Amino acid sequence: MSDQLERLNRLPLRDNLRGLTPYGAPQIDVPIQLNVNENTHGVPADVQAAITQAVAEAAVGLNRYPDREFTELREALAEYLGHGLTADNIWAANGSNEVLQQILQAFGGPGRTALGFPPTYSMYPLLASGTDTEYLRGVRAGDYGLSAESAAAQVRELQPNIVFLCSPNNPTGTGLGLDVVEAVYEAGEDSQTVVIVDEAYHEFAHDGTPSALTLLPGRERLIVSRTMSKAFALAGARLGYMAAAPEVTDAIRLVRLPYHLSAITQATALAALRHREALMADVEDIKVQRDRIVDGLTRLGLKPAASDSNYVFFGGLENPHEIWRGLLDAGVLIRDVGIPGHLRVTAGTEAETTAFLEALESLLSRQAALPA
Ligand SMILES: Cc1ncc(COP(=O)(O)O)c(C=O)c1O
Structure with a gap:
């Protein structure tokens, strides 16, 4: 055991964090x-210039806390996503990792479970253990595919509180059909499972690939998460967001830290959204x-x-x-x-x-x- 690990293990760490290694690409x-x-x-260059100007303007008011509700940004994100969404459907945080963490804080936690289908995004189990949510490992087909029947059967059997569907999936890159999302949502009816469709890479999908955003109406347990880290080239700015029923965003407000999105972050994201061509x-x-x-x-x-x-x-x-x-x-x-x-x-x-x-x-x- 390395010295560092030994020193870590001497601390009164939570049991479910013992032996874990941090995310570390x-x-x-x-x-x-x-x-x-x-x-x-x-x-x-034009986006850089717009961000620089917006941040300079935001700097003037940095003595004040930022708009806790980031209303202008939620409006701009709703307009970008379309599908009839409004600011009430939108939530954002410092990267979609934080959005996912907040969802786990609100709907997971001790005694609750979250199901993922490995190989998939490596942060799901880490976010689960960080929130004391038990992570369940579902199975995929030999070619890493995931059919609607198989995913739904696993949800019916395991009755998780949360399901992660990553589409396109990281690391395999392949998207999921919306039939999988629909089947998983229906299969989670009895267990009231919250279904997260992680569409971090959706903008890179082949033309005509439908988004799970189209499934949101009438499905209050469905959440679609997105990020500005990839298509918007803003990994360094840390802005992730999600679309869901307004009551889901209200649930997230119960766990978010006050003023979690800095005025600099809000200004940067707004400038990029306005200059997205x-x-x-x-x-x-x-x-x-x-x-x-x-x-x-x-x-x-x-x-x-x-x-x-x-x-x-x-x-x-x-x-x-x-x-x-x-x-x-x-x-x-x-x-x-x-x-x-x-x-x-x-x-x-x-x-x-x-x-x-x-x-x-x-x-x-x-x-x-x-x-x-
Ligand atoms: C599938 C998936 N979801 C979410 C994220 C988190 O991205 P961010 O926190 O930068 O929004 C990543 C990052 O690589 C990812 O691959």
């Missing part, structure tokens, strides 16, 4: 960083690079999963960790998600994507040339 300073599904295209153009280019990666990996004989997100999960590797290491040595950081035979890569700029594909090709051909 490597933050390594290499030229090409394609490991945490950030928007690689940067913040467009260039950001959405970058989303289109990222989709092109994502599809290039899928094609390139297929040409290299690997097995990329269908992706509706800004990253690609791929299999067919004999020694993924060696490939991960070799790419890092070539200045390209991607993600080893710990699934045998697989790695995950974020779509880069055109140049970054080319560098990744070329470095991978050269590593694979060097390996093939080695004596068996």
